[in-house]
Amino acid sequence: MAFDGLMTAALVKELSDTLTGGRIIKIAQPEKDELQLQIKNYNTYKLLISADASLPLLYLTEDGKQSPLNAPNFCMLLRKHFNSARILSITQPGLERIVDFTIEHLNEMGDVCQKHLLVELMGKHSNIILADDTNTILDAIKRVSGMVSSVREVLPGRPYFIPQTQEKLNPLTADFDAFLSIKKKPVPLAKALYSTFTGLSPQIANELCHRAGLSQELPAAEIEEDHLQHLFHVFTALCADVTEGRFTPILVMKGKEPVAFSPVSLTMYEGGAFEIQEFTSASALLQTFYAGKNAITRIRQRSSDLRRVLSTALEREVKKYDLQTKQLKDTESRDKYKVYGELLTAFGYSAAPGDKEITVTNYYTNEPLTIPLDPQLSAVENAKRYFDRYSKLKRTYEALSVQLTETRSAILHLESIKNALEIARTEDDLVQIKAELTDFGYLKKHHAPTQKTGKGKKEKKARINSKPLHYKTEDGFDLYVGKNNYQNDFLTFEFANGGDWWFHAKDCAGSHVVLKADGREIPDYVFEAAGALAAFYSKNREAGKVEVDYIERKHVKKPNGAKPGFVVYYTNFSLVATADLSGLTEIND
Numbered sequence: 001m002a003f004d005g006l007m008t009a010a011l012v013k014e015l016s017d018t019l020t021g022g023r024i025i026k027i028a029q030p031e032k033d034e035l036q037l038q039i040k041n042y043n044t045y046k047l048l049i050s051a052d053a054s055l056p057l058l059y060l061t062e063d064g065k066q067s068p069l070n071a072p073n074f075c076m077l078l079r080k081h082f083n084s085a086r087i088l089s090i091t092q093p094g095l096e097r098i099v100d101f102t103i104e105h106l107n108e109m110g111d112v113c114q115k116h117l118l119v120e121l122m123g124k125h126s127n128i129i130l131a132d133d134t135n136t137i138l139d140a141i142k143r144v145s146g147m148v149s150s151v152r153e154v155l156p157g158r159p160y161f162i163p164q165t166q167e168k169l170n171p172l173t174a175d176f177d178a179f180l181s182i183k184k185k186p187v188p189l190a191k192a193l194y195s196t197f198t199g200l201s202p203q204i205a206n207e208l209c210h211r212a213g214l215s216q217e218l219p220a221a222e223i224e225e226d227h228l229q230h231l232f233h234v235f236t237a238l239c240a241d242v243t244e245g246r247f248t249p250i251l252v253m254k255g256k257e258p259v260a261f262s263p264v265s266l267t268m269y270e271g272g273a274f275e276i277q278e279f280t281s282a283s284a285l286l287q288t289f290y291a292g293k294n295a296i297t298r299i300r301q302r303s304s305d306l307r308r309v310l311s312t313a314l315e316r317e318v319k320k321y322d323l324q325t326k327q328l329k330d331t332e333s334r335d336k337y338k339v340y341g342e343l344l345t346a347f348g349y350s351a352a353p354g355d356k357e358i359t360v361t362n363y364y365t366n367e368p369l370t371i372p373l374d375p376q377l378s379a380v381e382n383a384k385r386y387f388d389r390y391s392k393l394k395r396t397y398e399a400l401s402v403q404l405t406e407t408r409s410a411i412l413h414l415e416s417i418k419n420a421l422e423i424a425r426t427e428d429d430l431v432q433i434k435a436e437l438t439d440f441g442y443l444k445k446h447h448a449p450t451q452k453t454g455k456g457k458k459e460k461k462a463r464i465n466s467k468p469l470h471y472k473t474e475d476g477f478d479l480y481v482g483k484n485n486y487q488n489d490f491l492t493f494e495f496a497n498g499g500d501w502w503f504h505a506k507d508c509a510g511s512h513v514v515l516k517a518d519g520r521e522i523p524d525y526v527f528e529a530a531g532a533l534a535a536f537y538s539k540n541r542e543a544g545k546v547e548v549d550y551i552e553r554k555h556v557k558k559p560n561g562a563k564p565g566f567v568v569y570y571t572n573f574s575l576v577a578t579a580d581l582s583g584l585t586e587i588n589d
Helices: 007-020 073-082 176-184 189-196 202-209 225-243 282-302 304-350 378-425 427-439 485-495 524-536
Strands: 021-030 034-041 041-052 059-062 086-091 098-106 114-119 127-132 137-140 249-253 257-262 274-278 357-362 367-372 469-472 478-481 501-505 513-515 545-552 573-578
Touching: 007 041, 007 059, 007 086, 007 257, 007 282, 007 469, 021 073, 021 086, 034 357, 059 282, 073 098, 073 127, 073 137, 073 573, 098 225, 137 485, 176 189, 189 202, 189 357, 202 225, 202 257, 249 282, 257 282, 257 545, 282 304, 282 427, 304 357, 304 378, 304 545, 378 485, 478 485, 478 524, 485 513, 501 524, 513 524, 524 545, 524 573
Parallel strands: none
Antiparallel strands: 021 034, 034 041, 041 059, 086 098, 098 114, 114 127, 127 137, 249 257, 249 274, 357 367, 469 478, 478 513, 501 513, 501 545, 545 573
C-alpha cells in the first residue's frame, strides 16, 4: 500500500489526458496543507491536492469542501497568478513522486508567462510549490528553512530542485548492466529492488519477486544468473507498461477493509481471503481507498476510549486469573494434611513427648510415612493442626474453583467484546458495544440531563440502529452475522428458527453466524461459505485455517445467567474454513 512513483505515473497520465488545455476557474484552500482547483476543459473538474504529512494525495473528485472565509496567503498568491490560467502540460520527472503542472497565464503587463505548480507526494516531506519558468521558488504551502532541512530550503527566491538524498536509478532507462547492481546489496531481493530504483515501493518490489517466482527474502547477492535474467524480463515488462501508459488500477480488499492499492495488477493477492476490485481511473481508485481508509480510521479514533477501557479490564482479569491459578496450585497439598491428621489420630500414641517426627504405616498405601511434628505440641494437638490446615486449604480450593470459573468467563466475555470492536464499522456499532461495557460495570453510567415534558419522564437511551450483517450466496441462501454479543443473542435465540444452522469459530471469540434453511436442502458449498464467515469474523481470522463448529439452531442452548453471546452445545459437526468471503454478496438491509 503505497503512493509510489508508479501510482504517480498513472495519475499523471489520467490528469494529462483530462486536464491539459483546461483553464483554472477557481482556487480554494480548505485545509492548511490542501488545495482544491476547479478546472474547465469541456467539462468542469475538481482536483484535490493534499500535502498532509500523514496522507498526501492527488486525484480528481466530484466532492467539494467548504472554504474558509479568509483565504490563506498561499491561496491568494495562486489566485493572483492563475486566474483563468491555462494548463499547458502535466508531467512527472523520471519516476519521482512529483507532478509538475506547467501553467500559462498573463502577468500584470498582459504578457504571456509560464509558471510551475509542483506537487511533491513524499510522505512527511510532501509539499505544494509555486515556481517561475527559471525554477525559482515563489512560495510554497509549507515553507522549509535551513534550520528544518539542511538538504533543501523551500523559501521564496531559492532555486527549486529535486533533492538527491539517495542515489537511485531510473527504472525506465535501466539496462541489464544497471539491473545487475542489485547483486551488490547485502539485503533481501525485494529490498535490493526498491532501494536501487526510483519509484518502486516495497509492495511493487514484492510483486516483481512474486511474478518471477522468487522469494522476496532471497539474498540479492545469491540470486542465480538465469533467475536474474527472468527477474529482469519481468522488471522490463512492468516498465514498458508504465512507459506506454498501460495501467490497471486495482484495490485489494479484505472484507470491508482496504488493504492495498496499485496502478498495476498485484498477482500476489490473488486467491485466498482477498478481493480485488478494478477501477477505470486512478482517481476513482484513490478516492474509494481513502474514503474506506478514513472510515476505518475514524471508527478506530472514536473507539479509542472503549479500547483503552477494554484493554485495562482484560489485563486486570488475566493477571487475576494467573494469580488464582497459582493459589489453586498451592492447595494441591490439602489431602496430604488430611492423611497426616488421620494417621496421627490412629498412631500418635507411639510418639514420645518432644519428637520432631514420627514414622507410621500409611493404611491407604500400606507404606511407611514420616510425619513432621511440632515438638511443643502433643500428637493429638499436631493432628488437630493438620486437620485445620486441610480445612483451610479445602475452603480455599472451593472458593478459588468458583472464582477461576468466574474470571475465565469474564476473560472470554471481554475477548468477545474486543472482537466486536475489531469488526465494528459504524458509530452505531460502537453504541451497542459501549452499552454492553456499561451494563457489566466496565464503564460508568453517565446520566445525561432529561428534557422534562411531564412527570415521570424517563431518561432517553442512545438510539441503536446497528443491525447484524446480511450476506447472500449465489443460490440465494441468506446468512447473518452478529457484530457484537447482543446481536449474537438476538440472531441465535430470537431470529433463527430451530431448523436453521448455527456456526461459530471453535474455542475463540467470534460472531454467531446463522444460515437460514427455510426448509431447503443446503449444498455443501453453502456450509463452507457460512464457515468462512464464522472464520472471518472471529479472533483467529489471521490464522489462515480456522476450525468452525456448526449445528442446527435447536441444539444451541443458553445457560441461565450466562453473559451475552455465551451458549452451550454438545453434538456438533466441525469443518476447517478459510477467512475468504469470495462468492458472497453483502446485502445492505
